[in-house]
Amino acid sequence: MMILQTSGLCKRFGGVHVARNIDFGIEKGEIHCLIGPNGAGKSSLFRLILGAHAPDAGTIRFKGEDVTRTPSFARIRKGMSVKFQVPGIFKDLSVRQNLVISFQHHLHGHDLEATIRRVLGFTGLTGLEDQLAGTLSHGRQQWLEIGMAVGVEPSLLLLDEPTAGMSPEETRQTGEMLRELNAQGVTILAVEHDMSFVQQIADRVTVLHFGEIFAQGSVAEIISHPGVAEIYLGASDDE
Numbered sequence: 001m002m003i004l005q006t007s008g009l010c011k012r013f014g015g016v017h018v019a020r021n022i023d024f025g026i027e028k029g030e031i032h033c034l035i036g037p038n039g040a041g042k043s044s045l046f047r048l049i050l051g052a053h054a055p056d057a058g059t060i061r062f063k064g065e066d067v068t069r070t071p072s073f074a075r076i077r078k079g080m081s082v083k084f085q086v087p088g089i090f091k092d093l094s095v096r097q098n099l100v101i102s103f104q105h106h107l108h109g110h111d112l113e114a115t116i117r118r119v120l121g122f123t124g125l126t127g128l129e130d131q132l133a134g135t136l137s138h139g140r141q142q143w144l145e146i147g148m149a150v151g152v153e154p155s156l157l158l159l160d161e162p163t164a165g166m167s168p169e170e171t172r173q174t175g176e177m178l179r180e181l182n183a184q185g186v187t188i189l190a191v192e193h194d195m196s197f198v199q200q201i202a203d204r205v206t207v208l209h210f211g212e213i214f215a216q217g218s219v220a221e222i223i224s225h226p227g228v229a230e231i232y233l234g235a236s237d238d239e
């Protein structure tokens, strides 16, 4: 069953087609990675799904419901959650205060405390709750934000380059964290550049190129796809 399905999705900025007729589906329960060279349209598709961009044409269905014209905040209320690349934490507040701010609209009293404990546990931040968020290592700041995004148990978690700037060990731990969340029932879409991380977590991979779906399949199928290597080699050289 598809938790999210786009059909004929189009978006243009001036002359640049960032999405051309995209039929893209995320199956309930999977970890799906979105890859592609710089400028392929990954962030744009991510923003269309979230409702941060309005499409020029096409539809988006989430849990069977047409959300094409539903504002972001209402998509979030329906079960989407997002973590952008730039940390959205409050650096001058403690770890605990960051979590309270994220959850207080949905949870109170015992439920709030229990959720904070659970999130501290799975993000490896137990014992650091009184530390100012800005003094955490880069990896821990990212984990705090993942914790803030999943505390209210979303059904679809959208992650924009969750391992950007992380050490290999932090990247590996992030993969384990996402696998655990997925085992608890969270469907995940991640925009990602690090192919070893994609191999660690992805059930399915979609490759975008010039705003179109270029290839789709298991990690093994994508790695052995001759055209995929070619578009990466032919793309900009800063990867």
Ligand SMILES: Nc1ncnc2c1ncn2[C@@H]1O[C@H](COP(=O)(O)OP(=O)(O)OP(=O)(O)O)[C@@H](O)[C@H]1O
Pocket (backbone or CB within 6 Å): 013, 016, 018, 036, 037, 038, 039, 040, 041, 042, 043, 044, 045
């Ligand atoms: N708001 C905007 N206005 C104008 N052009 C935009 C806008 N957003 C994206 N673009 C252009 O659309 C194209 C696709 O951008 P997008 O950020 O979706 O690609 P990407 O695959 O996420 O790239 P990267 O891997 O570099 O993050 C790029 O050429 C970009 O310059």
